[in-house]
Amino acid sequence: MGKDVIIACDFSSREETLNFLDKFTGRKPFVKIGMELYYAEGPQMVREIKARGHKIFLDLKLHDIPNTVKKAMSVLRNLDVDLVNLHAAGTKAMMEAALEGLTRPDGTRPLLIAVTQLTSTSQERMEQDLLIKEPLDQVVMHYAKTAQQAGLDGVVCSPLEAGKVHEVCGEGFLTVTPGVRFADGEVGDQVRVMTPEEAKRIGSDYIVVGRPITKAEDPVAAYERCIREFVD
Numbered sequence: 001m002g003k004d005v006i007i008a009c010d011f012s013s014r015e016e017t018l019n020f021l022d023k024f025t026g027r028k029p030f031v032k033i034g035m036e037l038y039y040a041e042g043p044q045m046v047r048e049i050k051a052r053g054h055k056i057f058l059d060l061k062l063h064d065i066p067n068t069v070k071k072a073m074s075v076l077r078n079l080d081v082d083l084v085n086l087h088a089a090g091t092k093a094m095m096e097a098a099l100e101g102l103t104r105p106d107g108t109r110p111l112l113i114a115v116t117q118l119t120s121t122s123q124e125r126m127e128q129d130l131l132i133k134e135p136l137d138q139v140v141m142h143y144a145k146t147a148q149q150a151g152l153d154g155v156v157c158s159p160l161e162a163g164k165v166h167e168v169c170g171e172g173f174l175t176v177t178p179g180v181r182f183a184d185g186e187v188g189d190q191v192r193v194m195t196p197e198e199a200k201r202i203g204s205d206y207i208v209v210g211r212p213i214t215k216a217e218d219p220v221a222a223y224e225r226c227i228r229e230f231v232d
């Protein structure tokens, strides 16, 4: 898969989601389904969006004992999504088990990526709440390397970390980066942001864009602007 823009469909109902997707009559965007929509509408929502021809990133961030994650992944593999994720903090054994569960009998599987440290976690909170004392960027790189050793395809990280992840893990290791804002747009609650153009320059493989598209007056135009700045 090449560079692409993934729209975070952070909606709480099927109706709202389909009304939004109905606006896109040309190119079918790659969409991200997160916990809110999945817990509200269940796997049928995933099947329905897939049937409409969209690629899907199922962002459920699994984190449990290896056997439980393996079994959950073997259920998710039947949904025929393109990208799924888990928390690298679950350990290498959990990531290996996840990969096993996700692989179909014919050897195919969705891409699997790991959340390193959430972009909402600060150095201070990591030290005090998690008792991890190393610098945040070193922790992110260590998690990325561990995910790679476990056989995963990439990581979710801040666009600010994408270049370094590629240096450490190679250009073929995917970086999927949220926290993207237009130069002239609102930042909202994201702290460390980048424009689509900057994310392209730094080497992100996929940008995840939510509100700058979903809350735009013209979501299709906002999506197309992202494509122009990031892909073309």
Ligand code: C5P
Pocket (backbone or CB within 6 Å): 008, 010, 034, 117, 118, 119, 120, 156, 157, 178, 179, 180, 190, 208, 209, 210, 211, 212
């Ligand atoms: O609306 P906005 O563009 O901020 O949406 C970003 C999306 O990426 C949201 O779905 C959010 O949950 C997700 N995300 C994030 N930061 C992370 C991981 C996921 O913003 N570290």
